[in-house]
Amino acid sequence: xxxxxxxxxxxxxxxxxxxxxxxxxxxxxxxxxxxxxxxxxxxxxxxxxxxxxxxxxxxxxxxxxxxxxxxxxxxxxxxxxxxxxxxxxxxxxxxxxxxxxxxxxxxxxxxxxxxxxxxxxxxxxxxxxxxxxxxxxxxxxxxxxxxxxxxxxxxxxxxxxxxxxxxxxxxxxxxxxxxxxxxxxxxxxxxxxxxxxxxxxxxxxxxxxxxxxxxxxxxxxxxxxxxxxxxxxxxxxxxxxxxxxxxxxxxxxxxxxxxxxxxxxxxxxxxxxxxxxxxxxxxxxxxxxxxxxxxxxxxxxxxxxxxxxxxxxxxxxxxxxxxxxxxxxxxxxxxxxxxxxxxxxxxxxxxxxxxxxxxxxxxxxxxxxxxxxxxxxxxxxxxxxxxxxxxxxxxxxxxxxxxxxxxxxxxxxxxxxxxxxxxxxxxxxxxxxxxxxxxxxxxxxxxxxxxxxxxxxxxxxxxxxxxxxxxxxxxxxxxxxxxxxxxxxxxxxxxxxxxxxxxxxxxxxxxxxx
Numbered sequence: 342x343x344x345x346x347x348x349x350x351x352x353x354x355x356x357x358x359x360x361x362x363x364x365x366x367x368x369x370x371x372x373x374x375x376x377x378x379x380x381x382x383x384x385x386x387x388x389x390x391x392x393x394x395x396x397x398x399x400x401x402x403x404x405x406x407x408x409x410x411x412x413x414x415x416x417x418x419x420x421x422x423x424x425x426x427x428x429x430x431x432x433x434x435x436x437x438x439x440x441x442x443x444x445x446x447x448x449x450x451x452x453x454x455x456x457x458x459x460x461x462x463x464x465x466x467x468x469x470x471x472x473x474x475x476x477x478x479x480x481x482x483x484x485x486x487x488x489x490x491x492x493x494x495x496x497x498x499x500x501x502x503x504x505x506x507x508x509x510x511x512x513x514x515x516x517x518x519x520x521x522x523x524x525x526x527x528x529x530x531x532x533x534x535x536x537x538x539x540x541x542x543x544x545x546x547x548x549x550x551x552x553x554x555x556x557x558x559x560x561x562x563x564x565x566x567x568x569x570x571x572x573x574x575x576x577x578x579x580x581x582x583x584x585x586x587x588x589x590x591x592x593x594x595x596x597x598x599x600x601x602x603x604x605x606x607x608x609x610x611x612x613x614x615x616x617x618x619x620x621x622x623x624x625x626x627x628x629x630x631x632x633x634x635x636x637x638x639x640x641x642x643x644x645x646x647x648x649x650x651x652x653x654x655x656x657x658x659x660x661x662x663x664x665x666x667x668x669x670x671x672x673x674x675x676x677x678x679x680x681x682x683x684x685x686x687x688x689x690x691x692x693x694x695x696x697x698x699x700x701x702x703x704x705x706x707x708x709x710x711x712x713x714x715x716x717x718x719x720x721x722x723x724x725x726x727x728x729x730x731x732x733x734x735x736x737x738x739x740x741x742x743x744x745x746x747x748x749x750x751x752x753x754x755x756x757x758x759x760x761x762x763x764x765x766x767x768x769x770x771x772x773x774x775x776x777x778x779x780x781x782x783x784x785x786x787x788x789x790x791x792x793x794x795x796x797x798x799x800x801x802x803x804x805x806x807x808x809x810x811x812x813x814x815x816x817x818x819x820x821x822x823x824x825x826x827x828x829x830x831x832x833x834x835x836x837x838x839x840x841x842x843x844x845x846x847x848x849x850x851x852x853x854x855x
Contacts, residue, residue, distance in 0.1 A: 342528045343385075343597055344368045349629045351589035351601030356622025358585035360408075360578030361566040363616050365607035365625055366589060369561060372554070372600045379550050387547055389537035389594035394551035399558060400587025408579025411563040417678040418698035420664045423568050423605070425686025425694060427660035430606050430652055432687075437649035440468025440517065450688045467516045468646050475502055475650035483613075497614035499651045506647035507639065521641025529637045532597040554590075554600045557692050562586050562603030564695070568659070572612045606652065609659040674705035707751040714746035716755045719773060719833075739840050741771035741833070748777055748784035748811075756787060768800050769840040773833045775806030780814050789820055792828075801843050804829050805836035 348367035355366030379388045402408065435457060436443050442463035447453050482498040510519060520527065566577040582603070589601050611621050632640050668676045682698035719741040748756065770791075792802045802824065807815060815821045821829050827843065830836035 342530075342532075343599055345527065345629065345633060346532055346596055347593050347598035347601050349626050349633070350596050350598055351593040352629070353623060353626035354589040354592060355562075355582075355585050355601070355603065356619045356626065358581070358588060359603075359619070359622075360581030360583075360585065361569060361603070361608075362575060362577070362618050363569045363573060363608060363611050363621060364562065364566050364577070364582065364603045365611050365622050366562070366586070366601050367604050367607065368599065368601055369604045369606075372557065372602070375550060375553050375557065376599060379547075383543055383547065385599075386538045387540065387543055388599050389597075390539055390544070391547045391551040391554060392590050392594045392598075392600045393537070394547060395554035395558065395600065396587045396590030396592075398551065398555035398587070399590060400584050402555070402559060403580045403583030403585075403587060406580050408559075408563060408581075408583045411560075411567065411579050414564070414567075414695070414699065415678065415702045417675050418682050418695060418702060419564060419567060420661050421679040421682025421698060422564055422686055422691060422694060424660045424662065424664065425683045426605050426691060427656040428683075428687050430656035430659075434649040434652045434656075437518070437645040438469075438472045438653060440465030440472075440646070465517070468518070471506070471515060471517055471644060472646040472650050475506060475647040476654060478502060478505075479650060479654055499610060499614055499655075502647055502651060503643065507643050510644045511639070511642040515644065518645045519641060520643045520645070523645060526641045527633055527637040529633060531634070534595055535597075537594055558586055558590065558600065558602035559583055560692065560695055561605065565603040565605040565608050568605060569608050569612055572609070573617060605659070606655060610651070610655045613655060613658055674701075674709075678702050678705070710747055710749070711752040711755075714744070714748065714752035714755050717743050717745070719743055719771075721837075738768045738844055739771070739837075740767040740769075741773060741837070743773040743775070744777045746777065747779040747781075748787070749779065749781040750783035753784055753787045756791075766795055766798060766800050769803065769843050770795060770800065771803045771805060771833070771836045771840060773806055773836070774804060774808065774811060775833070777811060778808060780811035782814075782818075785814055785818055785820060789823070792820075792824060801840075802828060803836045803839060805831065805833050 344367075351368075352366045355364060359366070376388060379391055383391075432453070433446075435441070436446060440463075441457065441460045442465075443456055443460045447456055479498050479502050482501055509515070510517070562582060563579050566579070566582055569575070570577055586602060593599065593601055607625070611625070614621075616622070664679065668679070678698050678701045681701060682694045685694035685697050721739060721741055744756070746752065772788075788802075788804070795802050804815065804824065807829065815829070827839050830839055
């Protein structure tokens, strides 16, 4: 009952106020571990309290425009997540597709596979026949109905199959499971508006579960909307979507509902059925309401094999299976991220999969960026001759290096290694940064450490050709003032002229040269 009313109320609000035109909202299987944990420890009333808190957090996330962060998720993570969800949906329908007599299906992947294998001998022939016939009929309807009878082509295949299968089941009473035989029908009572009981003693303990609900809801709904965008060539508003999700999760518990988010399976079904506007989601919620209030007696005849056939075809269509064939064209990091996200989604859960995918993506990105950062010696002998660069003792008087890429925490070893290789630092060290696009605080700290080391030996560091971002950080940090008027130059030529003036006025260098 709670799930049905969550789908009705939250689904209506998400479609009415959301940022995606085709998103279908409601409860999803991803919430099962969190919901089960809260209910088993704190009870259903506190689940509703946690859901309301999560709704407030989601609304704040949308209000502060945090929804745009979802666009930083790489396509490899999205594809792995989508294909993994498709496999999860497909596997969840095996029991009903074959009519396996399994008392309780485990949630854990390996236990589920063991259970399916253990009960493989309980296949029900009438169920398999109805499932196969339903699947074939649905495929033919989607491909041929508009050619046979153009008017019928406008009716979504899943709806046509569901109506036909329900009518035939009511007439002939096939020996298959139905909603009535499995669940005893659909409750018709409309829940009254009521506030959940709030216990201050447990409120503090509900913050962490509420954050988990909010984060999972945000990730799943925005990824679902992003997948739907690719299917309908659209662009959703992630912040509006998060605010709608927040309102839905604040309102649904007032009517006995619980956590809701964008459901990727139902959204994909909506897209495949031709939905292109928020009205499809609104009609989805209203149709559920009509079924509950008016058509509940007829709903008991809905055959589960027909439903499983619909969901199996949806799962097949929503997967981007061509991505697996094309893996050989891409780099090892891309393959590692996609496959890791896929397998973790299937074996564990989508939240962990997205987290792992993002961590791997960040690590590989840092590695690629650090590889792009290079420090090269500028051959000043071409300008001055080799003798002019050394003093009487043979110590290098002037050296210059050019930095390419980004000097950040993952790439500072390039500059450290180069400096450590020198037996003694030069009198003047010039760093040409015209090819350096960014500098972070770790890179700045390394430059400050380098300056202090040179200063102790009476040597000078000159930075030249700073671009906008590095120049801004050097100025704001006070490092430019520390370097002094001779420490920052506009170009390499100007920096070398300053270096010559420094060497000419350096009494130690002048004495050794003489």
